Amino acid sequence: MVSRSKLVLFDTGIIIQSFRLGIWDALVSHYHIITSEIVVEEAKFFMDENNIRHPIELLPYVASKAIQVEDVSLSELKVFKNTHDPVYF
């Protein structure tokens, strides 16, 4: 595997688009991707140009540690809330 230099944080929309564009595996091989538990649960399908659904299977990538999945504790969330604009909630 090519050495993965950059650390990137991916949200649901980015992962879905990556699968739709067929570039997900390339991204995984070039970047150290971190995402959250919530995103793994949400990114289940992508739609192609003909509005046909295709499944997204992220669990194999998680199991093989190709992507890193994190969750946030309540205390970390409180710190974020106290230091950022309430609009994020």
Next chain:
Amino acid sequence: MNIGGRLKALRDAFGWTLSDVESRTNIGLSSLSDFENGKREPMLSHLKKLAEVYQKPISFFLETGVSKEPVLLWRKKPEPSKAAQLEAKFVKLCRQYKNLEVWTKNPKMSEFDQLFVAGYPKEYNDVRKLACDTCKRMDLGSRPGESLFRVLEEVYAVKIFNLDLKSEGSSACIYTEDYGPAIMLNRESVQWRRNFDLAHELFHLITWKARADVKDPGFLESKDEKCANYFASVLLMPEEPLKEAVESYLNEKKEITFADLDSVARQFGVSLEALFWRIHYVYGTAAEQIEKWIAASKMFNGGPLRKSDAPGDLPERYKNLALTALMEGLMSSRQFANYLDINPADVYSYQKLGKSDGIKIKTGTF
């Protein structure tokens, strides 16, 4: 109140067991119990699922003070646990609608404040005058049933949702400084019933600030409801246009059939029964006679020949604001999916739709 207390209070209000929450969130029973008892704190992924089932923002669980929930005025309140679930869903939708308005800087015109009355109407004559004044002020025309919904939603930025109340409730309304005016209608009701409920709730909204001098702001007395019904009747069926319509059907003997009266009811977007009671007030027909006519006319009232539209899950204005926010980068695709209650994968088809709208017209060229 800490997070465990808030979780328990919500579960009790919704009438759910821990098993009910487990089946809705896929969070294990022991974890749920530990969260409520304060033995363990939920992670963000747990909190997000709990926030979704309880229809609360995540920030709600991070607050420690006593939460003050907005008070809804119900026309016919469902049993307590069902009411708690519906109120939570309704308030969440209002919050989201307000966010969309703020992000897209819309409405550019919102004149609802001008509709508030200074004092609560004391007599039916005051209610009648209020209805006539409101109809004129809102410029609803001679058939207000046709325009009321659109004018309330698009001009006065009233948030109107059609929710699944089944047979357990008909309508409710709320006004808060945070969300503005909002109305909940029953999606299962026929169109002419929803029209009447809309006008009924409008009365409660425009008298909302005047309710400080009424016994209890969250409580509707029987006379409040009668006033609201009378207001709705006068607003939807203004006297002169109504008389003109009724009298256009009279034969040489000054008679009118039930079928013709049903046509008049359709014109004004009301039920035949509502029309009869309006006739009682406009023509002074005795109540006993009206009741006999209502009983005899049952076959015409909302029968198979009169079609009702099925309202959408979300208001058109709400969906358009959400699409605008998505296309202008004011909300993420995931948030858009949450707001429209769709799968994140389905956002792509909306993004394709929004791409076609880039036309701007300069005033002065038409």
